[in-house]
Amino acid sequence: MTHSPIWHPFTQHGLGDPAPLVTHAEGAVLHTADGRRVVDAISSWWVTTHGHCHPRIMAAIAEQAQQLDQMIFAGWTHQPAEDLALELRRILPGELTRVFFSDSGSTAVEVALKMALGFWTHRGAGRSCVVVMEHSYHGDTIGAMSVGARGVFNAAYAPLLFDVGRVPFPGDDPQATLDALEAACAAGAAAFIVEPLVLGAGGMLMYPAAVLAEMREICARHGTLFIADEVMTAWGRTGTLTACEQAGIVPDIMCLSKGLTGGAIPLAVTMASEPIWDAHYSTDRTRTFYHSSSYTANPLACAAANANLAIWREEPVLERIAELSSGQQRHLEALEDHPMASNLRRCGTIAALELGDPGGSYLSDLGPRLLRRFREADLLLRPLGNTVYVMPPYCIEDSDLARIWAEIGAAAEDIATS
Numbered sequence: 001m002t003h004s005p006i007w008h009p010f011t012q013h014g015l016g017d018p019a020p021l022v023t024h025a026e027g028a029v030l031h032t033a034d035g036r037r038v039v040d041a042i043s044s045w046w047v048t049t050h051g052h053c054h055p056r057i058m059a060a061i062a063e064q065a066q067q068l069d070q071m072i073f074a075g076w077t078h079q080p081a082e083d084l085a086l087e088l089r090r091i092l093p094g095e096l097t098r099v100f101f102s103d104s105g106s107t108a109v110e111v112a113l114k115m116a117l118g119f120w121t122h123r124g125a126g127r128s129c130v131v132v133m134e135h136s137y138h139g140d141t142i143g144a145m146s147v148g149a150r151g152v153f154n155a156a157y158a159p160l161l162f163d164v165g166r167v168p169f170p171g172d173d174p175q176a177t178l179d180a181l182e183a184a185c186a187a188g189a190a191a192f193i194v195e196p197l198v199l200g201a202g203g204m205l206m207y208p209a210a211v212l213a214e215m216r217e218i219c220a221r222h223g224t225l226f227i228a229d230e231v232m233t234a235w236g237r238t239g240t241l242t243a244c245e246q247a248g249i250v251p252d253i254m255c256l257s258k259g260l261t262g263g264a265i266p267l268a269v270t271m272a273s274e275p276i277w278d279a280h281y282s283t284d285r286t287r288t289f290y291h292s293s294s295y296t297a298n299p300l301a302c303a304a305a306n307a308n309l310a311i312w313r314e315e316p317v318l319e320r321i322a323e324l325s326s327g328q329q330r331h332l333e334a335l336e337d338h339p340m341a342s343n344l345r346r347c348g349t350i351a352a353l354e355l356g357d358p359g360g361s362y363l364s365d366l367g368p369r370l371l372r373r374f375r376e377a378d379l380l381l382r383p384l385g386n387t388v389y390v391m392p393p394y395c396i397e398d399s400d401l402a403r404i405w406a407e408i409g410a411a412a413e414d415i416a417t418s
């Protein structure tokens, strides 16, 4: 590796592992310049759903590239965005009537927070406190970090982060979560933002749909806006189109990104219910929703998302998801009695467990050792500390899935004997 000027995300360059150069990909496999075939066990950080370079999505982008590349979206519109908005309205709950485009999960969250605050401001109510769940992750921009867990990832920026109310993660004592939420809502919280069913970056922590349903109910009772950050959980990841679906709930605001384009190209939407829209709808310019990014509703990205939605309409996507989910369950169960594997859990296509010492922290050296080991085995797996999780594209071959789990099993064995 010669000297690349690239500063990679979430990478401590001082520790020196060179970045493998990937030349092409298909399905659940990345190919490197030095001829390695790497299984993408984490869907390239949770984005790839139907597989890399899906022919229908690639073709849609290529076709759109002949027509319209990019244009202003303030006061102008284009067909791919119109089609996408209508289709999202059709497949998501009817209460989510409005579609606001942006370009990443973090911006979808920023938009959701601004909508919620705008809602209360324009209604003349002084509600501004945002409530969040312990261990949550909502992105890396300042607002998104503010509503996420505080720790080593954002300690350096703490002076810029705003205060929020926090409720505990609903682990052994879900009632404590519900009581804390009840108290915060009763005290006039403006909004509660939460990752439904699975807290991703917080360590693939899972909680029951019944708790999600109760949290939604508490917010509704107090008028606190309920924001579902489905950036990771939607598009089949948790076994259904959205995770909220499993709890039978509809949020006031829903954030979608990652798998929205099948994971091919950046795009996000924040879906809002009619009261949120109504609070901004006026002839008064001061009530305008003042948010835009240059590439809002980029036509190439919208075309990719429309192709993704066509795949959902026309192909047996949920069957593939169910198959992958039961494959994950089988492999997980095979490790059930291993002394070095604990807290085995699964939600839809996401399987996770802790390896080794259950009390290990993110910066313990087991994480980096596992990362190196998996890389040497030509697997793209990226443990969160000693939490190992498998979240592959839905099209992964059985043999590749087996290879991932065999390596996790071998890692558990090595820890046991070292």
Ligand SMILES: *Cc1c(COP(=O)(O)O)cnc(C)c1O
Pocket (backbone or CB within 6 Å): 103, 104, 105, 106, 107, 109, 137, 138, 139, 140, 195, 200, 201, 229, 230, 231, 232, 233, 257, 258
């Ligand atoms: C990844 C993620 C985000 C941030 O999305 P980006 O596109 O990386 O900005 C927000 N919320 C959740 C739940 C995520 O998993």
